[in-house]
Amino acid sequence: MMKMRKALSAMLVAAMTMSLMAGCGSGSSDTGSSSGTSSAKEESSDEAVFKIGGIGPVTGGAAVYGEAVKNGSELAVKEINEAGGINGVQIEMDYQDDEHDAEKAVNAYNSLKDWGMHALLGTVTSAPCVAVGEVSKDDNIFMLTPSGTAVECVQYDNAFRVCFSDPMQGLESAKYIGEKGLAKKVAAIYDSSDVYSTGIYEAFVKEAENQDFEVVAAEAFTAEAKTDFSVQLQKAKDAGAELVFLPFYYTEASLVLKQAAGMDYAPIFFGCDGMDGILAVEGFDVDLANNLMFMSPFTPTSEDEAIQKFVKDYEEAYGSTPNQFAADAYDGIYAIKAAMEEKDITPDMSPSDICDAMKEAMVNITIDGVTAKGLTWEASGEPSKEPMVVKIEDGDYAVVE
Amino acid sequence: MSFISYLINGISLGSVYAIIALGYTMVYGIAKMLNFAHGDVIMIGAYVVMTAIASAGLSPLAAVLLAIVFCTVLGVLIESVAYRPLLNASSSLAVLITAIGVSYLLQNVALLIFGANTKSFSSVVPVPALVLAGGKLTIAGETIATIISCVIIMVVLTLFIKKSKAGQAMLAVSEDKGAAQLMGINVNGTIALTFAIGSALAAVAGVLLCSAYPSLTPYTGAMPGIKAFVAAVFGGIGSIPGALIGGILLGVIEIFGKAYISSQMADAIVFGVLIIVLIVKPTGILGKNIQEKV
Numbered sequence: 145m146m147k148m149r150k151a152l153s154a155m156l157v158a159a160m161t162m163s164l165m166a167g168c169g170s171g172s173s174d175t176g177s178s179s180g181t182s183s184a185k186e187e188s189s190d191e192a193v194f195k196i197g198g199i200g201p202v203t204g205g206a207a208v209y210g211e212a213v214k215n216g217s218e219l220a221v222k223e224i225n226e227a228g229g230i231n232g233v234q235i236e237m238d239y240q241d242d243e244h245d246a247e248k249a250v251n252a253y254n255s256l257k258d259w260g261m262h263a264l265l266g267t268v269t270s271a272p273c274v275a276v277g278e279v280s281k282d283d284n285i286f287m288l289t290p291s292g293t294a295v296e297c298v299q300y301d302n303a304f305r306v307c308f309s310d311p312m313q314g315l316e317s318a319k320y321i322g323e324k325g326l327a328k329k330v331a332a333i334y335d336s337s338d339v340y341s342t343g344i345y346e347a348f349v350k351e352a353e354n355q356d357f358e359v360v361a362a363e364a365f366t367a368e369a370k371t372d373f374s375v376q377l378q379k380a381k382d383a384g385a386e387l388v389f390l391p392f393y394y395t396e397a398s399l400v401l402k403q404a405a406g407m408d409y410a411p412i413f414f415g416c417d418g419m420d421g422i423l424a425v426e427g428f429d430v431d432l433a434n435n436l437m438f439m440s441p442f443t444p445t446s447e448d449e450a451i452q453k454f455v456k457d458y459e460e461a462y463g464s465t466p467n468q469f470a471a472d473a474y475d476g477i478y479a480i481k482a483a484m485e486e487k488d489i490t491p492d493m494s495p496s497d498i499c500d501a502m503k504e505a506m507v508n509i510t511i512d513g514v515t516a517k518g519l520t521w522e523a524s525g526e527p528s529k530e531p532m533v534v535k536i537e538d539g540d541y542a543v544v545e
Numbered sequence: 546m547s548f549i550s551y552l553i554n555g556i557s558l559g560s561v562y563a564i565i566a567l568g569y570t571m572v573y574g575i576a577k578m579l580n581f582a583h584g585d586v587i588m589i590g591a592y593v594v595m596t597a598i599a600s601a602g603l604s605p606l607a608a609v610l611l612a613i614v615f616c617t618v619l620g621v622l623i624e625s626v627a628y629r630p631l632l633n634a635s636s637s638l639a640v641l642i643t644a645i646g647v648s649y650l651l652q653n654v655a656l657l658i659f660g661a662n663t664k665s666f667s668s669v670v671p672v673p674a675l676v677l678a679g680g681k682l683t684i685a686g687e688t689i690a691t692i693i694s695c696v697i698i699m700v701v702l703t704l705f706i707k708k709s710k711a712g713q714a715m716l717a718v719s720e721d722k723g724a725a726q727l728m729g730i731n732v733n734g735t736i737a738l739t740f741a742i743g744s745a746l747a748a749v750a751g752v753l754l755c756s757a758y759p760s761l762t763p764y765t766g767a768m769p770g771i772k773a774f775v776a777a778v779f780g781g782i783g784s785i786p787g788a789l790i791g792g793i794l795l796g797v798i799e800i801f802g803k804a805y806i807s808s809q810m811a812d813a814i815v816f817g818v819l820i821i822v823l824i825v826k827p828t829g830i831l832g833k834n835i836q837e838k839v
Contacts, residue, residue, distance in 0.1 A: 182554070205602040205762065226626040243661065337810045364809040368768060371758035374554040382547045395663045399760055406674060406685035407550075427665035427759075 150466070150499060166314045191489040194230055196480065198239035198473075199276065199356065200268030205395050206244040208421035209251055209469045210248050213268045213290050214239045215462045217468030219454075220477035221273030230484045233491055242267060245282045246275035253279060261285065262491065263484075265476050268469065270294035270310075270340045277303050288480060288500040293417065296335055298525030302499050304506050306472040306479065312415045316531040317389065317439055322355025322530055326412055327387035331380030333373065333400065335392045336364035336485040344391035344416055348518075362384050363394075373400045375378065382405035387412040396424035412437065423539065430539040440534045441515040442468035443543045449501045454514045456510035468515065475513030479521075482509040550682055551804045552797065557688040557757065560695035564750040565773030566788035567702065568743035572785035575739045576632060581644040582623060582768015585651035586744050590616045590751030591761050592659055595666055599650065605669035607800020612748040620744025621737050623647055629733065648767075655763035663762050666755035687757040694753060698746065699789050706785070711738060719783070772799075772815075779819055783833030790830055798823045 198217055199238040200210030221237045229235060233457065237258055240252035249272030256264065264287040267273040270494050273292030278288050282301040289297050289305045293313065298305050308316070321327060332348060335341035345362075352359050360383035363376035377400065388404075388411050390397050397419055404410065415438035422433055444455045444465045454474060458466040466474075483489075483505035489498050503523075516529035533544045565587060572580045597608035610813045627647050631640040672686035706712035716737045717725040726732050754769060755761050772795060780791025795815060802814035822830065 167575055184674065205661070207662050364807075366812065368808060368812050369799075369803075371760065371768075372554070372800070373819055375551060375800055376808060378547050378550050378554075379804065395760060398665055399758060402759055403685075406683070408674070408683040408688070413759070425665045426661060427595075427667055429665070 151404045154303065164315050172481055173410060183490045189362060192234040192269065194263075194484070194491050195259065195261050196235055196237050196477070197253075197259070197261035197264045197266065198237060198388040199242050199252045199256070199264065199266035199272070200239070201272075202239075202241040203516050204243035204245070205292050206269050207269050208424050208467070210241065210244075212376050212421075212467050212469035213266075213473040214314040215458065216290075216466060216473035217265055217477050218234065219296055219458055219461060219470075220474045223457075224477065224481055230481050231488065231490070237265075240537065242272050243267075243395055245271060246272045248272070249276050251281055257283060257285065258364070258493075261299045262489075262495055263288070263492075263502065265290060265473065265480065267292060272339075273297040274299075274339070284496040286480075286495075286502040288476050290303075290476040293415070294343055296339070301503055301525070303524070304479075304527075306476045306519075306527060307417060307468075308439075308529075309526060310343030312349035312526075312531075313439055314349075314391065315351045317344070317350035317391075317414065317416060318348045318355055320415065320439070320531070320533055321387060321389075322352070322357055325356070326414070327385070328357050328391055329383065329385045330357050331361035331363070331383060331385035331411075332359060332389040332391070333361075333365065333376045333380070334390075335367065335370065335396070337366040337368075338392065340418065341392040342479045345389075346426055347390060348391065355364065357539045370398070370400060374407065376400075377404050378409060380411070381409045390415045390419065393418040394420070394425065396492045398422055398425050398428050398432070401436070401525075402429075405432055417441070417468060420469065420534075423536065424464075424467075430536075433536045436536045437533055437544065439531055440531055441531065442466075442471035442531065443534050443541050445541055447513075451514045471514045475511060475515050475519065478513060479506070479509065479511050479519075482511060487545070547713060547804075550684075551800050553684055553688060553692075555794070555797035556793055557691045557799035558800060559776075559793035560691045560777045561750055561754050561757070561769065561792075562773045562795050563695055563789045563792025564746055564753070565769060566777040566792045567698070567785065568750075569774050569777040570741050570780070570782055570785060571743050572790040573777070575648040575715055576628070576736050578628065578637070578640045579644060579774070580628075580740075580743070581641070581770070581774075582647035582651055583743065583747060584766035584768075584773070585648050585655075586616050586620060586623075586747040586766070587751035587754065587769065588655060588761070588763060589651060590748030591656060591666060591755040591765065593748070594669060594752055594755075595761060597666065598667075601707060605671070606641070609669060609748070609752050612752065613745045616744040616748035616751075618742045620740040623744075624737055624740040626646035629736070632736070648770075652763045652767070659763065660761075661763065663760050666759040666761045668756040668759060669752060670756045672719070687753070691753045691757060694749060695789070695792075698749070699785070702742075702785060711735070715739060729756065768788050773777070775816070775819055778829055779822060781829030784829070786829035787829055794830075 160166045200213045201207050202210045221235050225234050242249035242252050249267050253276045267276050268291050270292050273289050274296045287303045291307045295309055334345035361380045419438035420440055421466045483502045486505040487501040506521045507523050513519050520528050534541050535544045568583045593612040593615045593738040594608045597603045597611050611688040627643050668688040670687045672690045674686050675684040714730045714735045718732055777788050780787030798818055799811050799815050803811040
């Protein structure tokens with residue numbers, strides 16, 4: 145009996161150890177992330193330069209976003225430097241990998257701070273962004289997130305964002321579905337363990353009450369069980385939902401689309417900006433994404449001249465079509481430039497003084513960028529711009545009016 | 546109709562757990578160790594299939610066979626390099642910690658070779674979906690293939706252990722290692738064979754898992770591995786029919802919990818049931834309750 149007890153307790157200890165490890169394992173990977181990726185470092189610091197830090201997932205589950213932000217911001221930095229820099233001062237950028245992990249993002253932030261960063265473009269994803277916000281507030285370093293959508297990303301006055309917040313996306317999605325009469329019965333599936341997904345979902349359900357459609361099924365999943373969606377889809381199907389709202393990232397969405405096809409269920413699928421990138425998943429059958437709609441502030445097929453130029457330059461430099469994250473980052477760098485010029489900021493000012501000046505400047509500037517014309521900011525950190533919905537047709541983006 | 550659909554999905558998910566749980570349970574039964582790297586062998590198997598199809602252009606069947614061979618070799622290699630030197634160590638924790646180490650090693654090697662980006666695994670199951678009751682009930686081809694594979698594996702494995710000499714040797718080693726050795730059984734060889742079979746099954750499980758849920762990352766095997774371990778404990782670790790019952794029950798409880806109680810609480814329900822089972826029957830549903838003289 146003693147032996148059995150021993151074995152049993154060893155097993156339980158093992159199970160607990162493993163579940164603890166699995167908790168961190170999902171996000172971490174222990175590869176040399178600290179080495180990060182750096183760019184334009186060769187022009188080292190003999191003369192004064194503006195040091196702009198970037199943080200985002202270049203590897204990991206959200207790598208498509210981090211990669212896009214890196215490319216988009218590099219492109220903008222390159223253009224600005226070729227055109228003479230900010231008030232004649234060149235920009236140097238250092239982009240660090242956080243693997244969509246809050247702890248790694250804070251580490252990346254600290255190494256950028258040691259490097260002497262003047263302003264931060266980042267971070268790319270919400271949870272790391274909130275964590276970095278907590279530390280950058282204490283240091284009073286200016287941060288502009290291209291795509292951190294959680295409300296808390298800009299809760300302190302040193303933080304601004306280029307994209308819409310989660311509640312804004314939920315609200316706008318519900319309005320859009322209601323006003324366009326896309327469906328009468330709507331189901332929502334969301335990740336209850338993720339702030340991004342929950343934030344959008346809650347605002348969506350709240351706004352749905354004011355709209356002419358009914359939320360007939362609301363199903364959740366968690367990070368530990370994000371492979372099987374058969375139950376959630378079955379419930380949506382049984383409830384007769386004509387549209388399924390999917391406010392989460394493309395990795396899980398690709399599984400949802402596949403499983404829905406497997407059970408012969410073809411409602412309209414409607415996502416938010418996290419859906420962008422689904423066409424870039426390696427090995428994904430793009431036919432599954434046909435007629436998928438999502439809210440996105442940027443469409444590469446737009447005929448606008450500035451967008452066309454951006455798309456062309458981006459394709460030449462990186463060999464792929466830019467997504468909205470690249471566009472957000474591109475506009476983000478130009479916003480930092482505009483704000484720095486507004487207040488005649490120089491590199492010899494301390495990061496904290498720069499931050500104070502930038503806070504005042506951000507509410508005065510207007511950007512004609514690739515994500516919006518006449519893009520302005522409020523002191524709360526929120527941008528003010530028009531939403532747009534994109535539909536995937538034959539493996540490509542098309543704007544829906 | 547949706548009840549039947551939930552039940553089938555539960556059995557399908559449970560079948561994958563059961564096939565993985567077999568690996569845990571066989572190794573535990575014979576070597577008395579928990580091979581926590583088992584879940585990661587699944588992931589390696591899936592990557593082998595994917596690479597073989599995408600890069601080497603093999604047919605799906607050839608790719609699956611290649612993955613089975615690869616994982617078998619890998620399993621035997623892990624056993625001989627990492628576990629065998631420790632099997633007689635004074636503390637059983639040593640080999641447990643080594644197993645966790647091997648698990649991380651496999652994850653990081655996969656990370657190094659394949660990168661952390663999610664890859665979409667295209668299904669290698671040629672079975673078409675089954676549409677029943679005038680379109681009200683659709684059963685995916687992968688689901689059918691998973692359940693059938695699980696049944697075949699169980700039958701073949703049970704026959705192997707009951708009828709073959711090597712299977713009898715396994716039984717003998719699991720009963721009493723020392724006595725088995727005295728009777729002329731090659732204990733180390735038998736343990737290696739167990740690892741080989743367990744790892745081959747892991748490759749099959751990897752293919753089925755990723756065909757049904759086509760997303761592959763270096764961490765794909767971790768969570769199913771833990772759930773399958775739970776299934777093995779649930780059914781009675783060391784018992785082969787126990788792994789089947791434990792796996793299927795776990796899958797069905799998970800899906801039903803999601804469907805009828807709360808989709809957020811699925812895992813909490815599964816582990817709650819496990820705790821109750823272990824309180825009532827500490828050796829699991831089919832676990833042998835052998836009284837040892839102290």
